[in-house]
Amino acid sequence: MQKTLSKRSEFTKNVLTLLSGTSIAQIIPIIISPILTRIYTPEDFGLFALYNSIILIFATFIGGKFELAILLPEKKEDALNITILSILLALIISFITLWGTFIFHKQIASLSNLKDFSNILYIIPFSILSSGLFQSFNYWNNREKNFKRLAKIKIIQSGTTSTTNVCFGLTGFNNFGLILGSFTGQCIATFILGHKFLKSIKSLTDKITHTRIISLGKRYINFPKYEIASSFFNTSSNQAPILLLTTFFNNTITGYFSLSQRILTLPMNLLGTSVSQVFFHEASLCKKENRKLNSLTISTIKKLFYLSFIPMTIIGVFGDYIFQFIFGKNWVIAGNYARILAPWILIVFIISPVSSLLFILEKQKVSLFFNATLLITRVLSLFVGFYLLHNIYQIIALFSLLSIFIWIILMLFLFQLINIKLKKIAKLFYYFIITYAIMFSIRLFFIGRLF
Numbered sequence: 302m303q304k305t306l307s308k309r310s311e312f313t314k315n316v317l318t319l320l321s322g323t324s325i326a327q328i329i330p331i332i333i334s335p336i337l338t339r340i341y342t343p344e345d346f347g348l349f350a351l352y353n354s355i356i357l358i359f360a361t362f363i364g365g366k367f368e369l370a371i372l373l374p375e376k377k378e379d380a381l382n383i384t385i386l387s388i389l390l391a392l393i394i395s396f397i398t399l400w401g402t403f404i405f406h407k408q409i410a411s412l413s414n415l416k417d418f419s420n421i422l423y424i425i426p427f428s429i430l431s432s433g434l435f436q437s438f439n440y441w442n443n444r445e446k447n448f449k450r451l452a453k454i455k456i457i458q459s460g461t462t463s464t465t466n467v468c469f470g471l472t473g474f475n476n477f478g479l480i481l482g483s484f485t486g487q488c489i490a491t492f493i494l495g496h497k498f499l500k501s502i503k504s505l506t507d508k509i510t511h512t513r514i515i516s517l518g519k520r521y522i523n524f525p526k527y528e529i530a531s532s533f534f535n536t537s538s539n540q541a542p543i544l545l546l547t548t549f550f551n552n553t554i555t556g557y558f559s560l561s562q563r564i565l566t567l568p569m570n571l572l573g574t575s576v577s578q579v580f581f582h583e584a585s586l587c588k589k590e591n592r593k594l595n596s597l598t599i600s601t602i603k604k605l606f607y608l609s610f611i612p613m614t615i616i617g618v619f620g621d622y623i624f625q626f627i628f629g630k631n632w633v634i635a636g637n638y639a640r641i642l643a644p645w646i647l648i649v650f651i652i653s654p655v656s657s658l659l660f661i662l663e664k665q666k667v668s669l670f671f672n673a674t675l676l677i678t679r680v681l682s683l684f685v686g687f688y689l690l691h692n693i694y695q696i697i698a699l700f701s702l703l704s705i706f707i708w709i710i711l712m713l714f715l716f717q718l719i720n721i722k723l724k725k726i727a728k729l730f731y732y733f734i735i736t737y738a739i740m741f742s743i744r745l746f747f748i749g750r751l752f
Contacts, residue, residue, distance in 0.1 A: 315448050315579040322452020326459035327567050333463045338560070338628040340470035341479060343635075347552030349479035350559030352421055354540035356428050359398065361532035362525075363433030365390040369528060369660055370521040371440040372585050378508035379517055384441050384498075386514050391433030399426035421480055428484050431491045438494035443578055450497065451578075454490050462486030527665030534672035538679045542700060545683045554693060560632065561624070561639035565616065565646040572608060576601060577654035584661050594719045598655050599726065605651040606729050610736065613650075617643035618740040621752075637752060638697055645701040647733075648708045658715055667714065675707045694752075 364387035371387070374380045402409065402422050409422060442451050465485045469478030542562075547555045580601055587594050616623060617640050624636025659668040682703045686696030716723060744751070 315446070315582070318448040318452055322449075322455045326455035329456075329459045329463045331567065333467060334564070335627050335629070337466060337470065337479070338632055340467070341475055343553045343556030343560075343631070345475055345479060346556035346559050347547065347554075348421075348476065349483070350543045350555050351547060351552070352425070352428075352480050353483065353559075354543045355425055356432055357536050357540055358533065359394075359425075359429045360432045360436065361536045362529040363391045363394050363429055364388070364437055366524040366528035366532060367518070367521060368436045368440045370517075370524050371437070372444045372582060373521070374517070378505055379513070380441070380444055381502055381505055382509055382513045383517050383521065384437050385509055386518055387437040388434060389514075391430060391437065395426050395430035395433065398429055402426055421477060424480065424484055428487065431484075431487045434495060435487065435491040438491065438498050441498055442494065443582060445501070446582075447497075448579070450494075454494055457493065458486045458490035460486075461489050523663065523665045524660075527669045528660070531665065531669040531672045534669070534676040538672065538676035538704075541676065541679050541683060542697075545680070545687075549683075549687045550693070557632070557635040558638055558697070560628070561620075561635040561642060562646075564624075564635075565613075565639055565642055572605065573650050573654050576605060577657060580654050581657045581661070584658060588661055594658065595721050598658070598715070598719060599721060601655055602651050602726060603729070605654065606726075606733075609647060609650050610729075610733050613643045613647040614733070614736050614740050616640065617737065618744050637694065640752075641694065641697045642701050645704045645708075648705050652708050652712045652715075655715065656711065658719065662718065664718070671707070671711050671714075675704070678703045678707055 367383050367387040367390070370383050371380050374383065402425065406419070406422055409419075439451065442448075462482045462485065464482075466479055466482035469475075469481050474481065542558055543555055546558055580597070583597060584594055587597060620640035620643065621633050621636035624639060625633040628635070656668075659665070659671075679700060682700045683696060686699045690696055690699065713723070715721075716725075741751070
């Protein structure tokens with residue numbers, strides 16, 4: 302019992318350590334968001350959303366997904382060799398991307414109907430490299446339990462990004478200010494973590510060998526074999542609205558959607574990412590020590606739900622008024638988008654952190670199938686919505702509903718995998734439905750309309 306309590310205490314302590322840094326890191330953009338929405342236009346947000354989508358998609362395979370395996374080996378030198386393998390792949394792929402950008406610049410630029418897109422193409426390879434290196438260093442620090450360091454890095458990255466966003470916007474770089482700010486923050490965070498990483502492995506450099514890197518690459522080959530495609534499908538499905546809405550409509554619609562998604566995912570970035578990192582670490586230990594994952598998983602899901610369902614319900618009912626008050630009257634449309642997306646974001650928020658069970662239990666094939674299904678479903682929903690419904694609100698609603706359905710299917714599979722009965726969390730859905738009904742009744746009583 303004492304050992305179990307100690308483990309739980311350590312889990313909570315690690316979550317709170319990361320959460321403290323993440324909270325400050327997310328409060329900064331929350332504070333300046335009303336400033337940014339008055340400096341930058343929806344078109345500017347649309348251009349940034351397209352840039353960010355490209356970076357996120359490339360980030361899915363930049364390190365060969367070997368960074369996910371850094372936490373798994375028992376020996377530290379094995380983890381180091383995997384980290385080096387991930388870094389080498391990031392360097393190679395980013396160089397190929399840079400070379401391709403120089404050769405096919407005009408052809409790539411012509412794929413987008415955004416007039417300023419061609420001007421940001423040369424930043425993309427360097428952003429991809431920084432993102433890949435950051436992922437490797439991040440997982441290494443996670444393994445070493447350097448949660449305080451990771452918390453500080455989140456604050457530094459967020460503060461740098463936010464400050465440069467405002468500075469570039471006020472000095473006339475409106476079109477690219479959001480992009481340059483994000484790139485600057487990412488590079489500084491990567492540099493600091495990289496410097497700390499090099500200092501921490503000084504005594505282990507003789508353990509890095511070509512033979513060991515190849516051997517471990519073969520041992521964990523299922524990560525690139527299945528997880529590259531799986532992560533690509535997952536990220537592409539998340540970015541599909543940005544890419545397709547830009548194609549179907551314009552970057553103004555994309556700007557509204559990206560802001561609504563950005564604000565709604567703040568709780569996910571604030572709590573979900575921190576919980577996910579620590580859950581991954583603790584669940585890995587449970588597997589190594591032959592401890593059951595049931596209690597850890599159920600406890601994590603319940604905590605995330607109770608922390609998020611009230612705020613998400615409020616946004617789902619009154620999002621249009623909230624966005625208009627905070628960001629200005631020009632962003633009320635983004636508030637309506639947020640209302641439609643809120644239930645989907647809530648489901649992802651409570652399930653996504655525990656989905657790392659698929660990696661820990663080495664169910665990469667299931668992860669691949671899930672993410673492929675999610676991508677196909679979302680793309681089809683957007684195409685069907687555009688050609689049959691024509692109404693942007695209905696398109697987003699269809700996208701959100703189908704996404705919820707797929708995530709619930711994943712949750713049911715995870716429960717079956719580790720022997721959890723659905724009744725363990727059935728009351729959570731009851732609380733959610735009742736709360737939503739009450740809040741909608743309040744809106745109808747005071748406002749008289751749903752939209």
